[in-house]
Amino acid sequence: MEREIKIAPSILSADFSKMGEELERAEKAGADVVHIDVMDGVFVPNITFGMKMVKDLRKLSDLPFDCHLMIVEPWKYVDKFAAVGADYITVHYEACGEKTGEVLKLIRNNGVKCGLAINPDTDFEKVKKYIGCCDLFLVMSVFPGFGGQKFISDVLEKCRKAREEIDKRGYSCVLEIDGGINGETVKLAADAGCDFIVAGSAIFGAEDIAKAIKTLKNI
Numbered sequence: 001m002e003r004e005i006k007i008a009p010s011i012l013s014a015d016f017s018k019m020g021e022e023l024e025r026a027e028k029a030g031a032d033v034v035h036i037d038v039m040d041g042v043f044v045p046n047i048t049f050g051m052k053m054v055k056d057l058r059k060l061s062d063l064p065f066d067c068h069l070m071i072v073e074p075w076k077y078v079d080k081f082a083a084v085g086a087d088y089i090t091v092h093y094e095a096c097g098e099k100t101g102e103v104l105k106l107i108r109n110n111g112v113k114c115g116l117a118i119n120p121d122t123d124f125e126k127v128k129k130y131i132g133c134c135d136l137f138l139v140m141s142v143f144p145g146f147g148g149q150k151f152i153s154d155v156l157e158k159c160r161k162a163r164e165e166i167d168k169r170g171y172s173c174v175l176e177i178d179g180g181i182n183g184e185t186v187k188l189a190a191d192a193g194c195d196f197i198v199a200g201s202a203i204f205g206a207e208d209i210a211k212a213i214k215t216l217k218n219i
Ligand code: DX5
Pocket: 010, 011, 012, 013, 035, 037, 068, 142, 143, 144, 145, 146, 147, 148, 149, 178, 179, 180, 181, 198, 199, 200, 201, 202
């Protein structure tokens, strides 16, 4: 089946001292979505940025902002990220547990598309029941926390299962993959049914980012 692949550069790999320019550079280079990694130093062993970054970048771009919350108790921040202009808010199943359904609803009630992410070692069967309530389902292909890690190909099986579930039931849920994506692994991800492709180091680490985005799109 022909599926449109959208490329979401992760600004985690951009130069934080000139984030506005980096965003504009990615937009000009053909980015479809902007992936914003929010880390709290508790859910993951790294700290990035919060609502203020989203608010300030929002002034510079109309691209969809895909906010990936790698934080504990993410429900406490849903309204705050909604207020500063997130288009998607993605929370981790590992951070929400039994509250997952409730948190997804909370995101939608704030007028934002809701996403659910799972770590590489989380079983698909545990979260299958939530896919019908999601606008985006994110399969992590590295353990969250840092850019530039190696792609874990075992997760492709979960992508295939998620794709099958989405298609079989006619859900309008986007399937996203995040971590270790480059010119090679992007093919595996697309074959496994992913439609939103996040890439950090492969884009911001490239000399020519337009060429890097084009390579990822031309699979
Ligand atoms: C990892 C983040 C990713 C990261 C991807 O925790 O969620 O979005 O920026 O970076 P690369 O593409 O370099 O693996």
